[in-house]
Amino acid sequence: MEKLTSLIREIPDFPRPGILFKDITPLLEDADAFHFAVTEMATRAKGLRPTKIVSIESRGFIFGAPLAYELHCGLVIVRKPNKLPHKTTKIEYALEYGVDRLEMHVNSLQKGDRVIIVDDLLATGGTAAATAELVSRTGASVEALLFLCELPALHGRQKLKDYDVVSLVSF
């Protein structure tokens, strides 16, 4: 895991002053590190016997898609407003200032689906909690939320108390 940590670059004041952004692109560009990260996620996810991977736009796709491929699951994508073309179920959630919205196609999940939600980063947990709520509404079960990277200082797990949360590296 030390190698993964060393390949996540910190960029000060992005996207806004005062934010120390975790840039995962050096990790993605390193073939061994990217392969190891996906393999590790798959190892942790496998025992949960997921039927669907739900991944969150857009960096979540980068880990959700290979995980769905490796575990031979369907991939469901959760997107920002007005990106999905068919009938969607929507959720609003609070940001530091204002609200944001996520959408998922209705009928993407069925009762009985066992879901792992995948994103690159667990920060405040708002996006992840909203996604878990979207998934739960369908009658599918959230078996775990799986992240490449976690910022424990932002207490994201407090918003995800009802769920199992796994991250490969912490800062």
Added chain:
Amino acid sequence: MEKLTSLIREIPDFPRPGILFKDITPLLEDADAFHFAVTEMATRAKGLRPTKIVSIESRGFIFGAPLAYELHCGLVIVRKPNKLPHKTTKIEYALEYGVDRLEMHVNSLQKGDRVIIVDDLLATGGTAAATAELVSRTGASVEALLFLCELPALHGRQKLKDYDVVSLVSF
């Protein structure tokens, strides 16, 4: 390939009136179809001995990431403006009305890298041609552009004459 085609849903008038949108989400949600699509892409890409997969935001990530994983390549992401946090190289390209811009981190590719560019859909080819130009500027070689799906009526290949273009299905 017939199964892939049957799982791409047509949505009229999305995102604008007059556009017949190809919705790939039913294909993604079908574990067998998604696995088959990635495996087929990998089969076609393997002989080109790529060192890097370049994928285009954001649906391109859905195929580029598992392909990089399967072929054990680094993954480079090309994004819309102001999404990449480090120093970028930029390109503008013409749309039907106005211009759009793409960015890639400088130093993501080196001279000698063998690149396959991956996206979900080849339509007019503007985005793909701009990405190929971004890649070529670095001194890396574009070995091929690889798409899940192609709309030949929009003549995207005309903008990509200098390159090998592969798509799994055509409409």
